[in-house]
Each structure stands twice: as C-alpha cells, then as structure tokens.
Amino acid sequence: MKPGNPILVALDTPDPQAALRLAKKLAGRVGGVKLGLEFFAANGPDGVRRIAELGLPVFLDLKFHDIPNTVAGALRSVAPLAPLMVNVHAQGGLAMMQAAREAAHEAAAKLGQRPPILLAVTVLTSLDGGALRQAGVAGGAAAQVLRLAKLAKKAGLDGVVCSGLEAKAIRLALGPDFALVVPGIRPLWAAKGDQKRIMTPAKALKVGADWLVIGRPITGAADPADAALRIQAEIDGRR
Ligand code: C5P
Numbered sequence: 001m002k003p004g005n006p007i008l009v010a011l012d013t014p015d016p017q018a019a020l021r022l023a024k025k026l027a028g029r030v031g032g033v034k035l036g037l038e039f040f041a042a043n044g045p046d047g048v049r050r051i052a053e054l055g056l057p058v059f060l061d062l063k064f065h066d067i068p069n070t071v072a073g074a075l076r077s078v079a080p081l082a083p084l085m086v087n088v089h090a091q092g093g094l095a096m097m098q099a100a101r102e103a104a105h106e107a108a109a110k111l112g113q114r115p116p117i118l119l120a121v122t123v124l125t126s127l128d129g130g131a132l133r134q135a136g137v138a139g140g141a142a143a144q145v146l147r148l149a150k151l152a153k154k155a156g157l158d159g160v161v162c163s164g165l166e167a168k169a170i171r172l173a174l175g176p177d178f179a180l181v182v183p184g185i186r187p188l189w190a191a192k193g194d195q196k197r198i199m200t201p202a203k204a205l206k207v208g209a210d211w212l213v214i215g216r217p218i219t220g221a222a223d224p225a226d227a228a229l230r231i232q233a234e235i236d237g238r239r
Contacts, residue, residue, distance in 0.1 A: 003031050003210065003211060004031070005029075005030060005031035005232060006031055006205065006209070006210060006211050006212050006235070007030040007031050007032075007201075007211075007212055007214055007218075007228060007231060007232065008030070008031055008032045008033065008034045008059050008181070008211055008212065008213050008214070009022070009026055009030050009032075009033050009034065009214055009215065009218050009219065009224075009228070010033075010034040010036070010061075010183070010213055010214065010215035010219070011023065011033050011034065011035055011039060011051070011219065012036060012038055012039070012215055012219070013038065013039060013219075014038050014039060014041070014042035014043070015042075016039075016042070016043045016047050016050065019035075019039060019043075019047070019051060020050060020051065020054075022219055022224060023051045023054050023056055024054060025224050025225045026056070026218070026224060026225060026228055027054045027055055027056050028055075029225050029228045029229060029232070030056075030218075030228050031057065031211065032056055032057035032058060032059055032084050032085075033051060033056050033057075033058055033059070034058075034059040034061050034213055034215075035047075035048055035051065035058055035059070035060060035061065036061040036062070037061070037062060037063070040060070040062060045078070045080075045081055048060065048081050048083075049081060052081065052082070052083075057083075057084035057085075058081070058083045058084055058085075059083065059084060059085040059086075059087075059181070059211075059213075060078055060081065060083040060085065060086045060087075060116075061087060061161075062074075062078070062086065062087070063087055063088065063089055063121050064086075064087070064088040064089070064092070064100065065088065065089035065091065065092045065096075066092065066096070067096070068092075068093075068095045068096045068098070068099035068100075069099065071088060071092060071096050071099060071100050071103075072099040072100060072102065072103035073103070075100050075103040075104040075107065076103050076106075076107045079104065079107035079108055079110075079111060079113075079116075080111065082108075082111070082113050082116075083116045084116060084117060085116055085117040085118075085119055085181070086104065086116045086117075086118055086119070087118070087119040087120065087121055087161060088100050088118070088119075088120060088121070088157075089120070089121050090120035090121060090122050090148035090149070090151055090152045090160070091148065093151075094151055094154060094155050097120065097151070097152060097155030097156075097157055098155045098156065100118060100155075100157075101118055101155060101156045101157060104116055104118055117158045117159065117179055118157045118158050119152075119157065119158065119159050119160055119161055119179065119181055120148065120149070120151075120152035120155075120157050120159075120160045120161070121160070121161050122144070122145040122148040122149055122152070122160055122161075122162060122166075123141050123144050123145050123148065125163050125184070125197070127141065128141060129141055132144060142166065142169070145162065145166050145169075145170070146169060146170065146173055148160075149162070149170050149173070149174060149178075150173065150174065153174050153178055158178070158179050159178050159179025159180055159181060159210070160178070160179075160180065160181070161181045161182075161183065161213075162180055162181070162182060163182065163183070163184055163197055164182050164184060164185070164197075164198075164199035164203065164204040164207060164209065165197055165199075167180050167182055167204065167207045167208040167209050168207045168208055170208070171207070171208030179210045179211065180208050180209050180210050180211070181209070181210065181211040181212075181213060182199070182204045182209035182211065182212055182213065183212075183213035183214075183215075184197055184198050184199060185198065185199060185200070185201055185204055185212045185213065185214045185217070186198040186199070186200065186217060187200060187201060187217055187230070187231050187234055188200055188234075189230075190216070190217035191216075191217075193216050200234070201214070201231050201234055201235050202234060202235060202237070205235060214231065217231070218231070
C-alpha cells in the first residue's frame, strides 16, 4: 500500500478561505489533505466538498468513537464525501470497528465508489503511561498501542494512525499490508513547534510509514508548495 506521494497536509484551521487557498496551492503537489475536527466543526460536509472539488484526496480525521450503531451511521453519513481515509478510535472496541467497516463498505458500494481506507487511532500521543494508568490502563502506552492495532486488524480495518516511534513495532507485528499513517513529521529544516517526538520524512518511511501527516512545516512555510516539493525531493532522495 505505497502511495506515489505519501504527503497528507494537515489543514488545521476553522477558516474555510484559508484552507481553500492552501489547498489550491498544494493540489497536485501532495498526496492529499487531512481535515480534522477543527475544520469540520466550523465548515461541515460542504466545507469538505469545496476542498475535495480541487481534486485533492481527503483524510477525514474525525476519530469517531461511540456505540457501533452510531459510528456505523456516521460512516454512512460521510460516504457521499468519498474520503480517501476516515478514522475511528480503536478503544471503541471490536464490534464498533466491525460495524464501521461494514457501513463504510456498504455505503461506498451503493454509491459506486471505492471504500475509504479505514484507520484506527490507538492511543493518543498526548497520553503517556501515567495518564493511561489514571484511566485504568496498566502496562504502558507501547503495549496498549500494539494491543489496539491488532484489534483494529482483526476488525478488518486497513491500518492505524501512529507515531513514527511506534511504526516499526506495528509493522513487525501486523505485516506489510497494514497502512501506517504517521504524524509528528519534521524535515531537517523545519521548526519543531510543540511536537516533541518527531521524525524526518525519510526516517518515518524507513521505519514503515506509508503516509506522512505534515502540518506546519508546509502550511506555515512562506511558500507552502515549495515546502511540499522540497519534502518530496528529500523523500525521493532516499528511494
Ligand atoms: O503541524 P503538525 O505537522 O505538527 O501537524 C500534525 C497534525 O497531525 C495535526 O493535525 C495533529 O493534530 C495531528 N496529529 C499529531 N500527532 C498525533 C496524531 C495526530 O500531531 N499523534
């Protein structure tokens, strides 16, 4: 599952014009864009449609987590947007993830389109061992990430969103056909911002990432299109 251009640009803004301006600059230069809760809560499906109309594949990062019936309904509701990727929280459980997959596939078939790449979020990287213990999860984050990634695969999901530091272990445990989508990416020339556990694009691909979620190094650059091209060149240099 190796995309030609693995870069997914995170358009983390509630401002539809700003998102559209960026997306126009980046169309054809990146593998797609990631639209998350901030954008979706402000602009809804119509906002997503306006971005998708530029021909950019969309990773709809809405992290659904509810009872199976509700999550299945949410997957049916976003199907007309024909997203490239959608995600759910693996902590919602096996039945929830199975219901999500079934709904996504059924809805896509009805619409005559390809089903989305359905991803699981395992453990948010904002949660460390202490935070997990507070929530009743013993054994540390790494073990929980692997446990939930395996559960996601069992449910028929296509992959997970994970940190570059987790990618190698997940790839080893779950094999080559499980998509790994990795944020926290910083090219050598970019500022770290608030990200602490970062990886260069080349390193992330080396440890098993299929897709790279990149925000500020591209969206905050004076010339976003050029930043995307420089990252692609950095990646091509290692292929
Ligand atoms: O600007 P930056 O490259 O840090 O943006 C990364 C994007 O990936 C943001 O949308 C952020 O919410 C998301 N993300 C992350 N770390 C995770 C999961 C998602 O940075 N573990």
